[in-house]
Amino acid sequence: MRKQIAAANWKMNLTLQQAEQLTHELLASKRNLGANQLVVFGVPFPYLLPIKNTLQGNGNMYVAAQNCSDKKSGAYTGETSAEMLKSIGLKYVIIGHSERREYFNEDNATLAVKVDLALANDLQPIFCCGEPLSVREAETQNSYVEKQLNESLFHLSADQARYFVVAYEPIWAIGTGRTASSDQAQEMHAHIRSVFASKYGEDVANTISILYGGSVKAANAKEIFGQPDVDGGLVGGASLVADEFASIINSLK
Numbered sequence: 272m273r274k275q276i277a278a279a280n281w282k283m284n285l286t287l288q289q290a291e292q293l294t295h296e297l298l299a300s301k302r303n304l305g306a307n308q309l310v311v312f313g314v315p316f317p318y319l320l321p322i323k324n325t326l327q328g329n330g331n332m333y334v335a336a337q338n339c340s341d342k343k344s345g346a347y348t349g350e351t352s353a354e355m356l357k358s359i360g361l362k363y364v365i366i367g368h369s370e371r372r373e374y375f376n377e378d379n380a381t382l383a384v385k386v387d388l389a390l391a392n393d394l395q396p397i398f399c400c401g402e403p404l405s406v407r408e409a410e411t412q413n414s415y416v417e418k419q420l421n422e423s424l425f426h427l428s429a430d431q432a433r434y435f436v437v438a439y440e441p442i443w444a445i446g447t448g449r450t451a452s453s454d455q456a457q458e459m460h461a462h463i464r465s466v467f468a469s470k471y472g473e474d475v476a477n478t479i480s481i482l483y484g485g486s487v488k489a490a491n492a493k494e495i496f497g498q499p500d501v502d503g504g505l506v507g508g509a510s511l512v513a514d515e516f517a518s519i520i521n522s523l524k
């Protein structure tokens with residue numbers, strides 16, 4: 272069975288003390304995870320090591336960086352390379368979040384470079400895609416998302432593609448309280464999987480976990496995660512509340 276993943280994206284929130292407290296509360300309230308279930312915390316850079324240490328000894332729980340540089344190394348003040356993330360023992364990095372695309376001008380070509388650097392450093396990308404409201408209203412979301420995948424991922428080999436986690440995050444559902452319906456999520460996830468299948472074959476497509484993101488909360492997680500092509504979620508606001516996120520974890524298939 273594909274990995275089912277509850278991924279938190281803390282974005283630029285919490286002090287270290289608040290982050291530690293949230294993690295401890297969550298560890299106290301979570302149930303044991305099944306062998307195919309993972310929890311990944313996308314935390315700000317300064318908290319990667321402390322939260323990684325707090326999670327130590329809890330099976331199937333990992334930290335992820337929220338971004339990495341598109342440069343290998345060198346005079347790029349303020350940047351963090353994939354190699355640095357590898358060197359602190361990370362396994363995951365979020366790449367291509369819509370906030371990075373929108374506020375930091377990351378385009379599909381730049382993201383392709385980041386994906387390459389992540390894979391070269393044994394990091395598994397959690398690659399985000401998803402359409403803005405105008406595209407959804409024009410009903411061209413399938414080709415929009417397909418283009419994002421095509422231009423950032425499809426230069427890779429089938430063996431590399433096996434390592435992808437994809438997060439479908441419709442921009443109109445992020446932080447708005449307006450969730451995609453479970454039917455809309457399933458429809459897009461099935462489309463994404465079919466696009467992978469035509470590029471890499473069914474076998475590879477069926478190993479790729481596709482997460483849904485956009486106003487996931489305890490109250491809707493079970494229904495969304497219950498869809499056949501939805502393999503968990505990438506959660507913003509609700510991941511900052513221990514009870515909410517614990518319940519979301521418990522909603523994994």
Ligand code: 13P
Nearest residue numbers: 280445446485486507508
């Ligand atoms: P919200 O869950 O706050 O809508 O954010 C979703 C998101 O952007 C996760 O990466």
